[in-house]
Amino acid sequence: MLFSGWDSLLHTLVVGVTAYVVLIVFLRISGKRTLSKMNAFDLVVTVALGSTLATVLLAKEVALAEGVLAFALLIGLQFAVTWSSVRVRWVRRLATGEPKMLLYDGKLLPAALMTSRVTEDELRAAIRSAGVDSLNSVRAVVLETDGSFSVVKSSEKENGSSLVGVDGPRHFPGSSDC
Incomplete structure (x- = not known):
């Protein structure tokens, strides 16, 4: 089917613009960390946001309000995990490795x-x-x-290493156990 009617096009236009604006507002509110250089955890959230946007745009059975709630839920969960990972080491290791x-x-x-x-x-x-x-x-x-x-x-001066906290050889000062 090439064309299902003007109502369908108008619905896609209105919902698409609104959902896009809401997503941008939510991402700006949530801070730069939400769109930072991605690790596996961030990639999953980004793909989920894109999938949600596509579903809200194209699936008439999904109301815009449900899509907005889904955006808020995903961004809220991502914020909670990143907030926790800054404060709790095991959460950071679980979320980002x-x-x-x-x-x-x-x-x-x-x-x-x-x-x-x-x-x-x-x-x-x-x-x-x-x-x-x-x-x-x-x-x-x-x-x-x-x-x-x-x-x-390599450098001749060792004034403090950027390698502290990196999982590496046991003989390296400051490294984690392998």
Whole structure:
């Protein structure tokens, strides 16, 4: 069917614009964290919001008020989890995971690569992207909770490490147990 009538088009237009505006307002109210660089938890919320918007737009049996409530529910739950994760470590670990060290002092960590499902080629590509040509010039490569790689170059000065709290080798000061 190509055209079901003007009422259907008008309904889609009115509900679409209204739902879109409500979603934008809710996202602005909820803060920047709602649309931050995504980890798996954020991705699920984002996909759920998009799915809800599509359902509200196209399913006539779903009222706009139900869609607005669904937006509020998803954003509210996301806010509650992120608020809790800032304050409670186990909630943070449950929602976002922890960063994982894949290379330390120029040496690959094969077990960490395997459990993180990262190939040596992907790791080397991340190192090249950081402008480093030698593994020996790298203090560490960390797989972050959002799936990106952080390459920490070696330095002569050790005034405090950005690697504290990263799941890595047991001999690394400040690292979590593997």
